Amino acid sequence: MTPDIAADIAIDALRLVMLIVMVLITPGLIVGVLVSLFQAATQINEQTMSFLPRLLVTLVAIGLSGYWVSDKLMQYTVNIFQRASQLVG
Template sequence: MLTPEIASDLIAECLRLVMLLVTLLVLPGLIMGLLVSLFQAATQINEQTLSFLPRLMVTLVTVGVMGRWMVVTLMDYCVSIFHRAATLVG
């Protein structure tokens, strides 16, 4: 039977996983955007497209490097949810 404690544990675990995966995707692009902004401020180059391409490249490299781990982690979580659902119902 699904109790409020079990439900809150499932939701908390889900939120932790989502925050971890989003942080891994957003943080490198954020750091690259900061570095490009500092470069633009130092050189007084105000080109909007200059900041887009490095952030895009860093995000793509991050997905390429960490993508497999992220998918495996998400699949493991889904499998654990299905196992827990089976034990709660049966």
């Protein structure tokens, strides 16, 4: 196992994690900012108003991107198993 192979695997893993997190977190972040702006404009400080929309949008994002995320994880796993011979030898 050379350090180059290990570094490539680690970089691929970090890229995949960042991509998946961005896909799942970005919609909730956008909705959170919009709700915060609305709360600041109307001076309504209800805690559930800031939490519930973000939760629902995050659940919808998980539901809509679930197949894509599982496909990306499966491709990464297959790639790791294909590189297994290089890692051992």
